[in-house]
Amino acid sequence: MVHNVNGSNTDNTNGNIVLHSEDVSVNYGDFRALRDINMDIKRREVTALIGPSGCGKSTMLRCFNRMNDLVPGAEISGRILFEGYDLYGADVDPTEIRSRIGMVFQRPNPFPKSIYDNVAFGLKINGYQGNYDEAIEQSLRQAALWDEVKDRLNTSALDLSGGQQQRLCIARAIAVEPEVVLMDEPASALDPIATLAIEELIRELKVNYTIIIVTHNMQQAARVSDDTAFLMVDEDRCGYLVEFALTQQIFTNPTDERTEAYITGRFS
Numbered sequence: 001m002v003h004n005v006n007g008s009n010t011d012n013t014n015g016n017i018v019l020h021s022e023d024v025s026v027n028y029g030d031f032r033a034l035r036d037i038n039m040d041i042k043r044r045e046v047t048a049l050i051g052p053s054g055c056g057k058s059t060m061l062r063c064f065n066r067m068n069d070l071v072p073g074a075e076i077s078g079r080i081l082f083e084g085y086d087l088y089g090a091d092v093d094p095t096e097i098r099s100r101i102g103m104v105f106q107r108p109n110p111f112p113k114s115i116y117d118n119v120a121f122g123l124k125i126n127g128y129q130g131n132y133d134e135a136i137e138q139s140l141r142q143a144a145l146w147d148e149v150k151d152r153l154n155t156s157a158l159d160l161s162g163g164q165q166q167r168l169c170i171a172r173a174i175a176v177e178p179e180v181v182l183m184d185e186p187a188s189a190l191d192p193i194a195t196l197a198i199e200e201l202i203r204e205l206k207v208n209y210t211i212i213i214v215t216h217n218m219q220q221a222a223r224v225s226d227d228t229a230f231l232m233v234d235e236d237r238c239g240y241l242v243e244f245a246l247t248q249q250i251f252t253n254p255t256d257e258r259t260e261a262y263i264t265g266r267f268s
């Protein structure tokens, strides 16, 4: 169990901050991929991570639910506080963290099981004792998929379209009622209509969840997020944070000229 994470906050956070990163750096073996990242993720808001390829967006995202623990050679320094407590503390169970901070990947990755069993999966692992039918319906409704699948819950998830599969993966992630959902380019493998459906869904989900999204698509960041972090790479290919601000400010009146150059397409 993660002790006390619902208790009173300790240092450096207030009730509005769910995740707080402090001087976070990440190495893959000898290669430093990210340095000194400081940012606060606000509750029930959408935070976008943007920046050129290789600047460490996915690496940073994975730090927020300890997915980098699973990457050979990955080492993180600095601190991340989740609800005020050290996410990397000795008493923290990474598996529990990953159910409280869920993840949706770039390519929809449903299991080769029925639609129903995909959503039930996390509930079973968590030893859920409630009514499965109700929990599954609620998750599919929240993921804006219920009406399309309610008559075929026992058919294979692999028969769904790409956009439906991604919404199913979102339903699977939210079934265990995480506090945070991390999304790594969740719409990049989808067509424009499915992409808009995912964006609409993200705006709906933030009523209940805190969302962090990595996206290459700046219009998408502007459409769905409240805060935006802009990262770049230095001459050693190490990623760093240039600017973190309200999305509206980043896209209309950025403080840093590098942000301005990036969002106006002067480099990519």
Ligand SMILES: Nc1ncnc2c1ncn2[C@@H]1O[C@H](COP(=O)(O)OP(=O)(O)OP(=O)(O)O)[C@@H](O)[C@H]1O
Residues within 6 Å of the ligand: 028, 031, 033, 051, 052, 053, 054, 055, 056, 057, 058, 059, 060, 071, 073, 216, 237, 239
């Ligand atoms: N498992 C790994 N082992 C070694 N290096 C890695 C690993 N994963 C990522 N990197 C390197 O770390 C740096 C940051 O990668 P990351 O995928 O986090 O960037 P990104 O901004 O998400 O990139 P993209 O936008 O292209 O997906 C890159 O130089 C990448 O090559």
